[in-house]
Amino acid sequence: MLFYYSRRFEAAAVGTRVVEVACERCGCEYFYQLARLGSGSASAPYAIGSASAERSARQGAQQDLDERLTEEAELVPCPACRWINEGLVDGYRRGRWRHASEYAAAIAFFGTVASLIGGWFLSAGPAADRGAVPYLLHGGPTVSITLAGAILLVRHLIRARIRPNRDYPLPPRLPRGSPAALVRNAATGELEPAVPDSEARFGDPNPAWVDFQVGRDLLPPVCCACLAPAEPGSEYRRPAFNAVDLLIPLCSPCARRWTRHAWLGASAGLGLAAAIGIPVLLWMNPDEVIFWMTIVVLGIVAPIVGAMVIGYMTEPIRVQLGDSTRGVLRLWFRNEEFARRVAEGLPTAPDHPGTALKPGATSSALSSRIG
Ligand SMILES: [Zn+2]
Ligand SMILES: [Zn+2]
Numbered sequence: 001m002l003f004y005y006s007r008r009f010e011a012a013a014v015g016t017r018v019v020e021v022a023c024e025r026c027g028c029e030y031f032y033q034l035a036r037l038g039s040g041s042a043s044a045p046y047a048i049g050s051a052s053a054e055r056s057a058r059q060g061a062q063q064d065l066d067e068r069l070t071e072e073a074e075l076v077p078c079p080a081c082r083w084i085n086e087g088l089v090d091g092y093r094r095g096r097w098r099h100a101s102e103y104a105a106a107i108a109f110f111g112t113v114a115s116l117i118g119g120w121f122l123s124a125g126p127a128a129d130r131g132a133v134p135y136l137l138h139g140g141p142t143v144s145i146t147l148a149g150a151i152l153l154v155r156h157l158i159r160a161r162i163r164p165n166r167d168y169p170l171p172p173r174l175p176r177g178s179p180a181a182l183v184r185n186a187a188t189g190e191l192e193p194a195v196p197d198s199e200a201r202f203g204d205p206n207p208a209w210v211d212f213q214v215g216r217d218l219l220p221p222v223c224c225a226c227l228a229p230a231e232p233g234s235e236y237r238r239p240a241f242n243a244v245d246l247l248i249p250l251c252s253p254c255a256r257r258w259t260r261h262a263w264l265g266a267s268a269g270l271g272l273a274a275a276i277g278i279p280v281l282l283w284m285n286p287d288e289v290i291f292w293m294t295i296v297v298l299g300i301v302a303p304i305v306g307a308m309v310i311g312y313m314t315e316p317i318r319v320q321l322g323d324s325t326r327g328v329l330r331l332w333f334r335n336e337e338f339a340r341r342v343a344e345g346l347p348t349a350p351d352h353p354g355t356a357l358k359p360g361a362t363s364s365a366l367s368s369r370i371g
Helices: 050-071 086-095 100-124 127-160 252-284 288-314 336-344
Strands: 006-022 029-045 182-184 191-193 209-213 236-241 244-248 317-323 328-333 364-370
Touching: 006 050, 029 050, 050 086, 100 127, 209 317, 209 336, 236 317, 252 288, 328 336
Parallel strands: none
Antiparallel strands: 006 029, 006 364, 029 182, 182 191, 209 328, 236 244, 317 328
16 A cells, blocks of 8 residues: 655744835835745655755745845835835735746646647557547647736736826825834934824724734733733634734733633533423424434534634634735734734834844744645
């Protein structure tokens, strides 16, 4: 029996860069913080060479991050005249559908190779099949290359639709999690948000949800439910992107309370199902098999539903995906004061434009699965 397995390593690298912009319309100089997530993966067949696969996943993630930080940009309007430089628009477009050229190349290459090999096999086979050979030799490559071209065309059309200056001089509609424009404070030399943050986040229909860009935005080190000092080890951990976990600070009483609520919900669900389900079942008096099957299904489903309902009613935080390409999440906090601190704590003003913020800004996480 042939048994193949490989160990796959996924790595992520998070980094930021301070970008200097000179407005091409009014000449105003401003800055913004570009944050990106790089990802890399590698596999080790039969888990042989795991260490080197892990290393190459890490290197791939770092390389991907460096490329993205060099080539991509965010849509940050000039704080003086609201214009967004063409260079920023180009950089932002480059980040959308950035893997399309790789997919197109793979389809064109493998589609062509597969049809040529197929044609060769047929031409060597029985004479009756040889009529299909010209179709394979010409049709296969034509279809693959056309498909690859169509992918690139669609990408071009999607990117061309990104025109944030379309309604200029009206304020542009910005993507979720767009960084604020920073200006240098003449007195202190530090970079500061150019406009009050509440104004920078204009147009958000639901201010209870806060945009959170991985790498750029920070969370205050207090419990998100009660604002007591957060305790390491009690965080709420949740996978956000490939090899990147979201860590929400909690204190240990709040973390325990959350777990207790889940158990409470599960028992309530089970109790409710028993109190209503069993009398109804006895009254309906079904076949014995049906009776026990229903009991088993109720016993599994009811606690899950109960835990979900109580969880939704009491959980201190909810998470939605904002924009996976730019590592943006949307976070909702039950504690409004915590949500306000998250929104106001942004952005963290860096003092050395052009350099990475701090050594801790680049981090890697690894996960592996046998598959
Ligand atoms: Zn300007
Ligand atoms: Zn707490």
